[in-house]
Amino acid sequence: MTTAWESEQVSAAIAGELRLMDPRVRASRDLARRWLDPEYLEVGASGRRWTLEDILAELPDMAGSAEDGPRYEPSGIKGVLLAPGLVHLTYETVLEGRRARRSSLWRRQDEESGWRMYYHQATPVPPGTE
Helix, strand or coil: CCCHHHHHHHHHHHHHHHHHCCHHHHCCHHHHHHHEEEEEEEECCCCCEEEHHHHHHHHHHCCCCCCCCCCCEEEEEEEEEEECCEEEEEEEEEECCEEEEEEEEEEECCCCCCEEEEEEEEEEECCCCC
């Protein structure tokens, strides 16, 4: 049974995940930095490994970052509290007709910094796959 405390932590991580899909956040290195952990690491759908500095340098120019461009369409977001201050999220996105299954770890080290994405991985879903 999930407690209210667990649900609050999962909800905070989901809110952060959705903020990182917002074109206004993606277009701003300062806003994106607010939601990404200093030790951030990503394995993208391309297989590329991204550090915090790598992603901040390129995020404003990536798909999903323009206010009038394509947007991420998330679905099926689920979260599990792994330990106090550590949440694992899984979900799918569609962007420009391409599906990806995604997994993120969110951590909260202290009250001041709040919840931040620590790790993210995207796996492309081939067309026709359920």
